[in-house]
Amino acid sequence: MEIFEGQNILNFIKELPNDEACKAYLAKIKWQDGFACMKCGHSKGCEKSGYNYHCYTCHHVESATANTLFHKVKFGLQKAFCIVFEMSTSSKSVSSIQMGKRFNIRQGTAWYFMQKVRKAMESSQKYPLSELVHVDEFTVGGKEEGKQGRSYDSKKKKAVIAVELNKKHQIKRVYVKSINDYSAKSLTPIFEEHISEKAQIVTDKWRGYEPLKEKYNIEQKLSNQGKNFKELHIVIMQLKSWLRAIPTHVSKWHIQAYFDEFCFRINRSQFKQRIFHKTIERMINAKPLYHKNIKQTLSV
């Protein structure tokens, strides 16, 4: 069996036609570097029927889904794979209501599983932005934009965005972080997690960035009504329209997960051929996420 490539849904159904084929796909990725028992850590064992692995040391039988984000998926692996396919390859966001209808599962069940997929889409923080980086703050949600006095709307969620541009000022990569306020303390994590100290950073004149100049190479420019940050504002508009397609209320606690999904897809737009496979791989390598932990885990 080969790695699934591309965005063609007919090929996808042909190559992964049922739950068993999907389980085989998981098993192949999970044990590609050999077996390591999740109970005792030993590596001697043999593959059993049904894509399970039998440990010779402790006799535990481990399934391909155990200890991954597919753990205890109750509605079948093929539907789970289809949801991952939709989320990783479609250019528009799909709500859990639509997803539920499409695969005949409850909206809540779809939502929980989609949060697990978003968990796998979190940045690894291994590849910080290192070239020309524009940083700005913005708000999402709440009442419509463009009217006065909206900046204190309590339903609005604040965020900070970092966009890396190449020499032709084309967008290379994007990271977005949910923040509580615009203080230097709240603005610091996106720098520490996603921006290299070598990067050439441009922000507007907001004083919250000043303390960061000690460590980072920051130039502060007047925004000139957004003209100096044109590409960045294009990405913010895309993010806003993408979030609008999600009719369920996006709580402050979960907005980071939606930001992560958005950035994951933008940052891999050059590598769309393998984006589905990459997402499955990350879901296998991630630790399982239980429903009771979803709120707490994703809120930090």
Ligand SMILES: [Zn+2]
């Ligand atoms: Zn064992």
